[in-house]
Amino acid sequence: MEHYEVSTRCAEAALLPAVRDADPRTPALADGFSCRTQIQYALLHALPDRTPVHLAEVPAEALRAGLSRS
Numbered sequence: 001m002e003h004y005e006v007s008t009r010c011a012e013a014a015l016l017p018a019v020r021d022a023d024p025r026t027p028a029l030a031d032g033f034s035c036r037t038q039i040q041y042a043l044l045h046a047l048p049d050r051t052p053v054h055l056a057e058v059p060a061e062a063l064r065a066g067l068s069r070s
Contacts, residue, residue: 004041011042019043019050028052
């Protein structure tokens with residue numbers, strides 16, 4: 001529980017407000033595994049419909065979407 005409280009306080013300083021204010025289609029980018037895990041943990045309770053993704057996933061998804069339209 002100690003880690004959750006610290007993670008939540010840190011996330012509320014800037015991250016979660018920015019994610020809340022962003023367009024829901026805007027990805028929450030987190031390139032490092034540890035950062036992504038921490039962000040996901042904080043978002044799990046505050047914004048369960050948002051999932052952080054690695055930067056490489058954004059163009060990969062765009063390529064998949066483009067290929068599926070062809």
